Amino acid sequence: MMRRSLTILAGGAAALTLALPVSAASASAAAVHMATAPKASNSRYVAGLSADMRPGAVPAAAAVAGLHYLDGVFCTSRTSCWAVGGQTGTGGTGMANQMLHWNGTKWRQVSVPDPGGTGADSVSQLFAVRCLAASDCWAVGNRSAGGALLNQALHWNGKKWTVVSTPDPGGNGNGKLSELDDSTCVTSADCWAVGDFGTAAQGATEQRSNQILHWNGRKWSRLRVVNPGGTRTGHVNSLYSVRCSSANDCIAVGDYGTTSASGVLRNEVLSWNGKSWSRVSTPNPGGTKPGGVNEAFALGCGAADSCWAAGTYGSTTSPVKNLDEVLRWNGKKWANATAPNPDGTGTGAANQLFAATCVSSANCWALGISGSTAVGVGVGRNVALHWNGRKWRKVSTPNPGGTAAGDINELESVRCVSSGNCWAVGFVVSEAGVVRNEILHWNGERWVAR
DSSP states (O other): OOBOOEEEOOTTOOOEEEOOSSOBOOOOOGGGTOOOSTTTTOOOOSSOBOTTSOBOOOOHHHHHHOOEEEEEEEEEETTEEEEEEEEEOGGGOSEEEEEEEEOSSOEEEOOOOOTTOSSTTOBEEEEEEEEEETTEEEEEEEEEETTEEEEEEEEEOSSOEEEOOOOOTTOSSTTEEEEEEEEEEEETTEEEEEEEEEEOOOGGGOOEEEEEEEEOSSOEEEEOOOOTTOSSTTEEEEEEEEEEEETTEEEEEEEEEEOSTTOOEEEEEEEEOSSOEEEOOOOOTTOSSTTEEEEEEEEEEEETTEEEEEEEEEESSSSOEEEEEEEEEOSSOEEEEOOOOTTOSSTTOBEEEEEEEEEETTEEEEEEEEEOOBTTBSOEEEEEEEEOSSOEEEEOOOOTTOOSTTOEEEEEEEEEEETTEEEEEEEEEOTTOOEEEEEEEEOSSOEEEO
């Protein structure tokens, strides 16, 4: 899955690594400090990691100003939206859940539990939020427990957010990991959550398996599913997004492959038919030779027979590059489609899509970043691509984090209430390493920073 880490190069001090949430990318040019091997930065800690998986020190600039990022957004109406992510914990240490609510006029912070604790080594992070109704929402992510990272699931009943117990198939031993990246509901007694589990180690010793949980109205339970990438050391399988058109028709997307120097990452799609999850064939525009990269990070559906998977593809070997990936589902098969690449298509190009949503089959968005993801090196700009039923085109976006050398703007999630009312969230990072929330709004004519 090759989630990349931002490298803080501020003030002439030694570089600090900032592994940001959900931002996943394959390799790009060394000049922009992208990952150069599969699964280069798979953990979702927003800080350096020590060997026992506990978060290291938050970059000094972020500790002073406060570190805030948003990773998921969902709206039930034009006056009720949720945005989730993480933030520096109390006293500037650890990581805590972040929950914002839009009431039609402004975004405000909402109190939320931190099941990972509140100590210096604690971690609670939310990666996605989905609602069946204004009084029935789920937010998922991970949380720390000793030397392990465990699943996190919170439920909103219209009055407050509460922690709901989940299985943790990765175990709770030192260095073990279980995390949930997305969820969706058909009814209040029929919900799905997807992610992965295994070890948090990076490189050759890393191992991840697909994780799918089901909510039956009373409890979350795990369903065992295929792992096309294998289950031995160095084998990785991850699911990042899930959507359902009915109780008997769900799709989950992600990637699978190996972490060796000559490893390959392939797109992964699983389908639910009401009885079991099965693998569906997908194209791999990045190729399947050593160094090939194909990763589907987001899923948006305008109808049961009209879905888009967005992500990135390219190669970790010469010519090293990342290109925007959009795959289309027509109800029968997946096909590769052409998308703009704002950072170009030559050697060193860095184009990545992390979010997708559809208002209808002829009105979809795919968002992400183009350019550098190394703080202090180059510029990372927001990207918004729009599907009008015939082709994808780039739509201009503001970059509230700036466009000076070293600035980064990245969009992680998007949701539309209507064709003229969409919200996109993510984060911006200054050249000094300060990380803060980013929220953009689409008013039917243009994207505006809020």
